[in-house]
Amino acid sequence: MPKIVDPEARRRDVAEAVFRVVARDGFASASLRNVADEAGLAIGSVRHYCGSHEQLMAIAFDALNDSFTARFMPHVGKVETTEPRSPERQALVEAMLAEFLPLDEQRTREIVVWLEFSIAARGDSRYRPYVRRISSGMRMIVRRILDGSRDAGQLAGDIDLDEETDRLAALIDGLALTAVTTPEAIPPERTMEVLRAHLGTLLR
């Protein structure tokens, strides 16, 4: 019997290996050779399922985006069907935005990989569309949360939603950046307190 390999599953395994290499050793270390070693595969097998280094990185970017998205989906429906101005809705909004903070191992690794990808894409235009897609997905969620809060009567009427989206998205990115690069300045659990305080100034 020939060995049956599910190409999708293989690509997911390889993307996972890219995440581990990038989180541990940086974007520049994610060569086909290192990723194959990390995944415990022959380099030819990685090439067979993931193509060139460039295609491999595209697969990893897609997997990162898919993973962010999958973590949000359970929240979206819930927050939109919850009583406006209720403590439950407030808690759901906090939990949703906390998906962008390094509060557990998975989120920490994804944030580190996102930072490595974002910085690397600055100097390599091939990767910029992927970084833009993740960034605009995050901002779309922040905007949707603020729009929903306005519709639920929880925002002051004269709030500039474009500006508040930029401010809240930047606050979350900055908290995440500090918590992973200098946790002695803002430990991960502190990021949640600061986010909650910020939401307290926006929502009523």
Add this chain to the structure above:
Amino acid sequence: MPKIVDPEARRRDVAEAVFRVVARDGFASASLRNVADEAGLAIGSVRHYCGSHEQLMAIAFDALNDSFTARFMPHVGKVETTEPRSPERQALVEAMLAEFLPLDEQRTREIVVWLEFSIAARGDSRYRPYVRRISSGMRMIVRRILDGSRDAGQLAGDIDLDEETDRLAALIDGLALTAVTTPEAIPPERTMEVLRAHLGTLLR
């Protein structure tokens, strides 16, 4: 006549070359060889004035910290001797914090280098003390500005200064990060508007 070389000037030149290589090609590319090529020096000359690769990076971190500090010094005295609650004081506070935003070529390059250094130091404990020093210097300035505004009667009395320091520092870091990695999401000039709006909610 032997050629006279000022060792301090040579180290500054080499640190500048590290900045250019890191901003263009990333932290991992700042080998002694690449930095020597960038500086137009023989590798032996770089080794003579800057020691090993580790010492070279220490010199670059110090130069980055010195450059941040030098940009702040002119503001510090001014803001502390300006009329409380005056538009001049407000403008000085904004200008001081804008030193952390990528509003011109020098600031953009320094922010990119700071990000590259911060991400790289995550995986290499030798560099962590340098990153910590830059991070705590930035937070000290933010805290000092908030303390000064409180003393000048410009902050609401019940503000939690620790929390507001964390919030303002994270906002600035997040704005800077977005402006250099996805400028189509928040262009550099927009960062200043968002910072100004945030200060507007804190200062009166």
